[in-house]
Amino acid sequence: MAIETRIPIAPTSDKPQAKLSKEEVLRYSRHLIMPEVGMDGQLKLKQARVLCIGTGGLGAPLGLYLAAAGVGQIGLVDFDVVDSTNLQRQVLFGTSDVGRPKIEAAAARLRDLNPDIRIDAIEAKLTSENALELFRDYDIIVDGTDNFPTRYLVNDACVLLGKPNVYGSIFRFEGQITVFGYPDGPCYRCLYPEPPPPGLVPSCAEGGVLGVLPGIVGTIQAAETLKLIIGKGQPLIGRLLLFDALGMKFRELKLRKNPDCPVCGENRTLTKLIDYAEFCGIRGEEAPTTVTNIPEITPRELKARLDKGDDVFILDVREPHEYQICNLHGHLIPLGELSRRVHELDSSKEIVAHCRSGKRSAEAVDFLRKAGFRKIWNLKGGILAWSDEIDPTIPKY
Amino acid sequence: MAVKVIIPTPLRAYAGKQESVQVQAKTVAEALTALTTQHAELKKHLFSEDGRLRSFVNVYVNDEDIRYLQKDQTSVREGDTISIVPSIAGGAND
Numbered sequence: 001m002a003i004e005t006r007i008p009i010a011p012t013s014d015k016p017q018a019k020l021s022k023e024e025v026l027r028y029s030r031h032l033i034m035p036e037v038g039m040d041g042q043l044k045l046k047q048a049r050v051l052c053i054g055t056g057g058l059g060a061p062l063g064l065y066l067a068a069a070g071v072g073q074i075g076l077v078d079f080d081v082v083d084s085t086n087l088q089r090q091v092l093f094g095t096s097d098v099g100r101p102k103i104e105a106a107a108a109r110l111r112d113l114n115p116d117i118r119i120d121a122i123e124a125k126l127t128s129e130n131a132l133e134l135f136r137d138y139d140i141i142v143d144g145t146d147n148f149p150t151r152y153l154v155n156d157a158c159v160l161l162g163k164p165n166v167y168g169s170i171f172r173f174e175g176q177i178t179v180f181g182y183p184d185g186p187c188y189r190c191l192y193p194e195p196p197p198p199g200l201v202p203s204c205a206e207g208g209v210l211g212v213l214p215g216i217v218g219t220i221q222a223a224e225t226l227k228l229i230i231g232k233g234q235p236l237i238g239r240l241l242l243f244d245a246l247g248m249k250f251r252e253l254k255l256r257k258n259p260d261c262p263v264c265g266e267n268r269t270l271t272k273l274i275d276y277a278e279f280c281g282i283r284g285e286e287a288p289t290t291v292t293n294i295p296e297i298t299p300r301e302l303k304a305r306l307d308k309g310d311d312v313f314i315l316d317v318r319e320p321h322e323y324q325i326c327n328l329h330g331h332l333i334p335l336g337e338l339s340r341r342v343h344e345l346d347s348s349k350e351i352v353a354h355c356r357s358g359k360r361s362a363e364a365v366d367f368l369r370k371a372g373f374r375k376i377w378n379l380k381g382g383i384l385a386w387s388d389e390i391d392p393t394i395p396k397y
Numbered sequence: 398m399a400v401k402v403i404i405p406t407p408l409r410a411y412a413g414k415q416e417s418v419q420v421q422a423k424t425v426a427e428a429l430t431a432l433t434t435q436h437a438e439l440k441k442h443l444f445s446e447d448g449r450l451r452s453f454v455n456v457y458v459n460d461e462d463i464r465y466l467q468k469d470q471t472s473v474r475e476g477d478t479i480s481i482v483p484s485i486a487g488g489a490n491d
Binding site for chain 2 (some may be wrong): 145146147148150169170171172173174176185191192193194195197209241242244247251253254255256258265325334335336339
């Protein structure tokens with residue numbers, strides 16, 4: 001099936017005639033000698049302008065390969081600072097970059113890789129106020145963010161401006177990749193009209209991610225971006241590629257344009273950007289939880305109770321592999337197993353439930369209260385807060 | 398009909414850590430009911446309180462989205478694969 005893959009890249013006639021220097025011919029020789037790229041394709045790459053949202057796990061391999069391939073103008077948007085937990089997968093950065101703004105470290109690395117291209121280092125948080133303005137100057141947007149509000153924002157801005165959106169997302173060892181934003185193709189809202197309510201799907205910070213996974217997914221995004229620019233091959237428009245690193249399997253599902261889509265459908269109701277934090281149910285800076293009015297105990301209060309010799313039962317609702325990293329010698333019942341292992345708990349005893357940061361244990365306390373437990377508290381801030389306030393020898397993860 | 402339901406990574410914790418579950422069903426609705434009967438914890442992640450499939454969870458029979466077939470009344474045949482595909486957002490910093 002032939003798919004129309006023309007990209008809305010500004011026509012060459014609008015720009016000074018691009019030419020490769022002698023040095024560039026040598027640098028890109030492995031592209032130039034293959035007919036699928038050739039001089040035509042390489043000049044298209046040189047004139048292309050790609051905006052990468054996020055310079056983290058996905059943005060790192062993406063930025064590296066786009067710069068290496070000779071994409072003439074690469075915009076990078078991020079506002080974060082490199083920290084040591086990034087280095088397990090964010091291969092743009094080195095140990096000496098810890099503490100440095102990501103955008104600065106990323107731009108320096110890409111400029112070193114390819115000094116002939118233009119890198120726009122945009123140290124900013126993408127918002128409904130700046131997105132359209134930022135996107136306007138680029139031909140293709142690549143979404144490598146880590147949260148639902150920004151994903152819906154990127155989607156809507158791309159649809160409103162008619163720009164392709166090369167999408168990739170990851171969780172643990174599983175990835176999803178596709179290309180949204182083509183007039184006849186689906187958009188992110190066609191696939192998922194609404195985001196999950198906060199807290200219902202575990203975040204990556206809780207779930208973890210295999211370090212190489214964003215490397216693979218970000219590299220596939222780079223491949224799709226390069227294909228769109230040179231106009232060769234079959235792009236992932238209307239196809240959702242699922243990748244499972246554990247089973248080492250790729251699967252493909254059909255994506256259809258939803259005629260009732262609020263942003264790209266026939267009777268669209270969304271014609272400008274909205275408040276995406278509100279749309280995704282996140283208000284304020286506080287980490288959202290699905291449950292409220294949970295009785296809590298602070299690490300200091302719990303420590304005082306234990307020091308007095310009170311008989312407090314510690315329930316750890318994390319996973320066994322987390323217990324191995326650090327624990328408070330609690331009784332381990334992972335949240336997912338709580339409903340069928342509730343008989344292991346004595347409701348006449350005082351119970352303090354904890355997890356890593358306090359979110360999962362809040363759900364556990366909520367569940368147990370509904371099951372009739374009355375003397376139960378959630379450890380505020382989880383084992384992370386215990387490490388901060390009580391015992392600094394407990395490693396944080 | 399024996400059909401395979403593929404459980405996505407974020408929901409495996411609620412399905413006994415299994416990658417896939419075999420169920421007997423003639424329709425998608427029957428398959429999902431069989432699945433959530435075996436694994437009750439999955440129910441609130443797949444269905445809202447009014448019993449409708451959540452809008453951030455898509456279900457496919459083989460490679461087709463059931464929203465463009467007969468929704469949960471889509472029939473399944475021996476050997477079909479049902480995929481549950483929830484939205485995931487990770488990518489930069491998590």
